[in-house]
Amino acid sequence: MLELAILGLLQETPMHGYELRKELATKLGTIRAAISYGTLYPTLKRLRTAGWITESESDPTMIPPMTSKRGRVVYKITADGKERFADLLAQAGPETYDDAGFGVHFAFFSRTDRATRLRILEGRRRRVEERREGLRDVLSRAAGRLDAYTLELQRHGLDAAEREVRWLEELITNERSGRAPAGTAGELDIPSAEPPPQRTAGDASPEPPRPHQDRP
Amino acid sequence: MLELAILGLLQETPMHGYELRKELATKLGTIRAAISYGTLYPTLKRLRTAGWITESESDPTMIPPMTSKRGRVVYKITADGKERFADLLAQAGPETYDDAGFGVHFAFFSRTDRATRLRILEGRRRRVEERREGLRDVLSRAAGRLDAYTLELQRHGLDAAEREVRWLEELITNERSGRAPAGTAGELDIPSAEPPPQRTAGDASPEPPRPHQDRP
DNA sequence: GTCCCGATGTATCGGCCCGATACATCGCAA
DNA sequence: TTGCGATGTATCGGGCCGATACATCGGGAC
Numbered sequence: 421m422l423e424l425a426i427l428g429l430l431q432e433t434p435m436h437g438y439e440l441r442k443e444l445a446t447k448l449g450t451i452r453a454a455i456s457y458g459t460l461y462p463t464l465k466r467l468r469t470a471g472w473i474t475e476s477e478s479d480p481t482m483i484p485p486m487t488s489k490r491g492r493v494v495y496k497i498t499a500d501g502k503e504r505f506a507d508l509l510a511q512a513g514p515e516t517y518d519d520a521g522f523g524v525h526f527a528f529f530s531r532t533d534r535a536t537r538l539r540i541l542e543g544r545r546r547r548v549e550e551r552r553e554g555l556r557d558v559l560s561r562a563a564g565r566l567d568a569y570t571l572e573l574q575r576h577g578l579d580a581a582e583r584e585v586r587w588l589e590e591l592i593t594n595e596r597s598g599r600a601p602a603g604t605a606g607e608l609d610i611p612s613a614e615p616p617p618q619r620t621a622g623d624a625s626p627e628p629p630r631p632h633q634d635r636p
Numbered sequence: 637m638l639e640l641a642i643l644g645l646l647q648e649t650p651m652h653g654y655e656l657r658k659e660l661a662t663k664l665g666t667i668r669a670a671i672s673y674g675t676l677y678p679t680l681k682r683l684r685t686a687g688w689i690t691e692s693e694s695d696p697t698m699i700p701p702m703t704s705k706r707g708r709v710v711y712k713i714t715a716d717g718k719e720r721f722a723d724l725l726a727q728a729g730p731e732t733y734d735d736a737g738f739g740v741h742f743a744f745f746s747r748t749d750r751a752t753r754l755r756i757l758e759g760r761r762r763r764v765e766e767r768r769e770g771l772r773d774v775l776s777r778a779a780g781r782l783d784a785y786t787l788e789l790q791r792h793g794l795d796a797a798e799r800e801v802r803w804l805e806e807l808i809t810n811e812r813s814g815r816a817p818a819g820t821a822g823e824l825d826i827p828s829a830e831p832p833p834q835r836t837a838g839d840a841s842p843e844p845p846r847p848h849q850d851r852p
Numbered sequence: 853g854t855c856c857c858g859a860t861g862t863a864t865c866g867g868c869c870c871g872a873t874a875c876a877t878c879g880c881a882a
Numbered sequence: 883t884t885g886c887g888a889t890g891t892a893t894c895g896g897g898c899c900g901a902t903a904c905a906t907c908g909g910g911a912c
Binding site: 671672673675 | 897898899900901
Binding site: 567 | 662669745746767774778783784785786788790793799800803807
């Protein structure tokens with residue numbers, strides 16, 4: 421999951437680790453507070469070994485605020501890396517629908533075609549609905565077995581789940597209303613051995629989402 | 637964190653692994669869907685090594701639905717384990733206030749004294765408030781730098797954070813109104829080298845929480 | 853009758869990710 | 883000039899996960 425996020429950010433511009441961490445924190449602020457260096461650097465090494473990115477010493481004269489010759493390593497995405505990024509964006513496994521996975525995918529929706537966006541949104545919705553049903557079951561059937569605090573926790577969780585389903589519903593409606601994407605509401609998971617044509621960048625998402633009513 | 641949860645459940649009644657996993661799933665349904673066996677069994681082994689629990693082959697004649705002589709291992713908490721559980725419940729580190737840590741602690745609030753409950757509730761509130769402020773900052777200052785989908789994600793996250801703060805506020809008010817716990821609202825983190833007197837079980841939480849308005 | 857399937861049950865392995873820690877430099881203010 | 887906070891790279895032990903393997907039990911399909 422982190423792999424996808426890193427590739428996505430490096431697609432915009434090359435960066436060194438520290439910078440990357442900060443960008444990651446603001447882009448994924450909802451998902452995780454800040455990525456640990458104990459995660460970041462090993463992951464970067466892994467990506468480098470795989471050939472998705474390159475490491476290089478930064479040219480000291482190019483960085484205005486830093487005149488030093490210290491070892492700042494700048495990471496840059498490769499052509500293979502861009503391909504990999506596109507693959508990861510388009511393909512959706514089970515881990516695409518948990519909190520972290522969905523968040524990362526969603527954060528890069530502006531680089532995802534509408535069909536994939538819908539597929540992921542609906543997959544996530546299904547996941548949250550299941551969670552919601554589970555909580556409802558517990559609250560109705562096992563209510564007597566649990567103490568008041570545990571029940572309160574479940575209630576709060578149920579509330580959050582219901583709210584997220586509604587949010588997803590709005591987003592899905594929005595996506596569809598842009599223009600109906602060929603298929604009707606029936607069959608949503610096309611086998612899709614091939615990811616969509618993948619034009620290099622900045623083609624998708626003509627209209628932005630605005631499903632949230634502004635709170636005063 | 638899992639350690640606390642296991643000790644807490646085994647305090648109620650001895651269990652074997654499979655059962656434990658199911659109980660864990662219903663008790664912590666909001667926190668994590670279901671604990672992995674790849675986590676559960678190593679953790680149980682760790683707890684056994686530490687002396688907090690004992691493993692024993694179940695007496696086949698005692699289990700009504702199962703007449704077999706198969707190797708079902710029943711885990712039981714020890715006296716040391718109960719002490720350990722009380723310690724973990726009372727002491728709160730930084731990890732007590734993240735999603736998972738807070739959830740587990742909250743789930744066992746009925747076995748926690750009021751002072752500790754308040755301390756944890758307020759610590760969690762502070763944590764969520766920080767998160768909320770961070771999201772507000774991003775939404776106001778860095779709005780231009782981010783695409784519409786990323787912003788929508790932040791908005792949804794901010795909404796959830798605001799909602800949780802309100803929830804915590806209600807819970808805190810509730811706790812306080814039960815009876816004012818000696819100290820005023822000023823100093824909340826007593827050094828507390830010793831956990832509260834620890835009467836073996838079933839003493840805390842005279843009145844249950846009901847901060848949630850019933851939705852129809 | 854028997855055959856297979858889903859629930860029950862225990863256990864390991866590779867891998868991701870985290871917090872703690874160590875170390876070094878830069879700009880700035882006391 | 884001293885020292886502190888931000889910047890910057892990196893490793894280590896350990897928790898937790900998903901995938902996998904293996905075995906038994908009760909019951910329904912055939």
